Amino acid sequence: MGVIFRKRKKIGPIILNFTENGYSSWSIKIGRWSWNSRARAHRVDLPGPWAWKQDKSR
Structure with a gap:
């Protein structure tokens, strides 16, 4: 098992996720x-x- 680089940049309720390859995804968090x-x-x-997690609809 190797070491994984991850970084998060929070801008208000928006969170940008980065990996060693650059931009990965974005998230939005409001309360819970x-x-x-x-x-x-x-x-x-x-x-x-x-x-609790609701998976994406297919």
């Missing part, structure tokens, strides 16, 4: 709700270590 452009999935943070 978030959406990622690459996974195209909604996620809601629940209390504790839990989260």
Whole structure:
């Protein structure tokens, strides 16, 4: 298992995700709700270590 480079740049509610190859994806997070452009999935943070995720529709 190798080491992976990841970097996140936060601009208000928008988060830009970068890898060693450059730009990877963007996300938007408002309160406990978030959406990622690459996974195209909604996620809601629940209390504790839990989260709910709705996969993209096919």
